[in-house]
Amino acid sequence: MYSFPFCVNWSLFHGKQHAASQAALLRRIVDRIRNSLELHVVLQTAVDEIAELLNIDHCLFFWHFDELDRIQVVCEHRAELAPSYIGNYSLSQLGAIASLIQRGELVLGTGHLSQPFGLHLITRLLAGRSTKMPAPETTLLGKHASLLIPVEGQERSTGFIACLSNRPRHWSGAEVEFMQAIAQQLGIAICQAQLYERTQRQAQRERLVNQITSQTRQSLNLKSILKAAIAQLLEALAVDRCLVHLVEDPDQDDEPSAELTVGAQAEQSHTVFRRKHLFEVCREPLPPSIHDFDTDGPITRWVIQTRRQVVISDVNQDERIGPNNQEYQLAKIKSSLVIPAQADGKLQAILYLNQCSHIRYWSKDDQKLAQAVADQLAISIQQAHLYHQTRQQAQASAEQAKQLAAALQELQQTQAQLIQSEKMSSLGQMVAGVAHEINNPISFIYGNIPYVERYVRDLLHLVEGYQQCMSSQSSALKALEADIEYDFLVQDLPRVLKSMKSGAGRIREIILSLRAFARLDEASCKVVDIHDGIESTLAMLKNRIQADVAIAREYGQLPMVECFPALLNQVFINLLTNALEAVEHGTAAPKTIIISTETIYPDESEQPWVRIRFADNGCGIPRAVQPKVFDPFFTTKAVGQGCGLGLAISYQTIVHQHGGRLTFRSAPNRGTEFCIEIPVEQAVVPQGDRPIPNAGQMQQSNPERALPR
Known part of the structure; x- marks a missing residue:
């Protein structure tokens, strides 16, 4: 900061010869004031320069806000131990000088004069006998308000340079005129700084x-x-x-x-x-x-x-x-x-x-x-x-779409159930009719074969008796024996009767299996032996089981199970049919299908369940289609070879009608295992209220058992 090593002799500035010196001093101060575009720095530099130049006790700058009747002291130059006046003050705290500040007038410690005539009058008076000018005493913030110079500043406010002292001071006209010049230049610097601040x-x-x-x-x-x-x-x-x-x-x-x-x-x-x-x-x-x-x-x-x-x-x-x-x-x-x-x-x-x-x-x-x-x-x-709002509408639309998808899925399931019910009804009626029509003649044949055997045996004994009684036979009888191959007939006729009896018995067993599979003569839900249902299903599929396919039975001790036998048998035949097709297309040897059963207690439940597994070492299910295997009408078979309802109906039967679980695990070229779990006793729950597992539950793998190799 520039400081003056001596007190300026203001009397030297009265002559024209010293105008250049005064201009140089003003220019030097103004250059320091304009050295920054920050308003606070500009004002602080101004009060510092003025205080050093005039050798006064306290110099400060304050704003007077017209609308608020307040002043705000924003910067000051003071002695080291002097109190600070930075802050806001009401005009009522300023006493008599308040009205002068309100009018924006130049104020001297010996009085006040309004612009623009005040400066010239002060100059004339102080140049002659300033020490004898009578004036009322003016104070500001507890100090003598020796000089207050108004400065043009921001809108709706006026700035003041206040030169304060601890005792009255008399001012020369040159000092006042010089301060006016500084105030004018300071006003320009303030405008520039305010413009810069507004831009910032x-x-x-x-x-x-x-x-x-x-x-x-x-x-x-x-x-x-x-x-x-x-x-x-x-x-x-x-x-x-x-x-x-x-x-x-x-x-x-x-x-x-x-x-x-x-x-x-x-x-x-x-x-x-x-x-x-x-x-x-x-x-x-x-x-x-x-x-x-x-x-x-x-x-x-x-x-x-x-x-x-x-x-x-x-x-x-x-x-x-x-x-x-x-x-x-x-x-x-x-x-x-x-x-x-x-x-x-x-x-x-x-x-x-x-x-x-x-x-x-x-x-x-x-x-x-x-x-x-x-x-x-x-x-x-x-x-x-x-x-x-858009998200809410989208969520509502998504929820509506979800409901429509659920309705469509339910419609597809209903359609599949209707198709299956009609198929099962037609198949049951056909099986029952065929079994009934075949049962009567086969029963007649099977029942009369023992009598035929006895009659033939008696007739043969009679012929033997005639042969023994007749010492000689006529040539005609001998020719007849040779013609009918009597010796071969005697040996082969019992074997024929035995074959007829075996065939009739087999037909009778098939009819019983058909009746057991259809279960039309039994109640809808009853207690049955699961193993009997599996065996009757295997009997129905006997012609489908090729010679190189081994059926391994690993039966455990199962209690009698309350279920829907006809529907459960349909599930067995669907799973076994898929297993037979898988091993036919597989490359593993020997081709094996393992049927295992056991009693379980899931989720620490006291009620027993039965678990039935159908595992094969066939071609497996591709991972891409595994999430869809239980979807209605989904099939990987060629057109005309499958309708895509077998597994969907099986899932519907096990999950919805028996309250159980149908899961599977499969790996390409490593086989597939389907696992059925149903309770031993059926709970009285409407079918519509059965829980429907999600896709993850449908495909839940069971790590307890390895796939057959």
């Missing part, structure tokens, strides 16, 4: 709004947008609290909640507090105030009604709040700026900016920045709400 604030405002816009485009998560925005605004305006109140917010939980997150988008990290419809960020060590925030407070109601900003420099002086408002006292709020956030004429939220450390007079730039952020937040909130 405009850039900051646009940067902040662009950040919020970018966040809105990247994510429509309203919570993330609000948290980042208020954290950034807290830093941009240097406030102590920033709070957003969502006036209408359908996308929130029903119950109030609190959560802590870090606003990573802000210049500094801040803790964001949240309550239902409220988001707040505050500086440490201030505690959150959202739990004490009144969402129906006087300021909130006023903003909702008027849709206008609320600018409060001192909350104690605001009639709507008052000095005894507990909410503001708990939050330690001294100044508040409240901005409505509106979009398309609808109030979306209210933005609260609160100062707690000191009373703050909100500038127009503060209000513009807060309003720009509020407008962008309103758009973001509106877009988030629209996105939420």
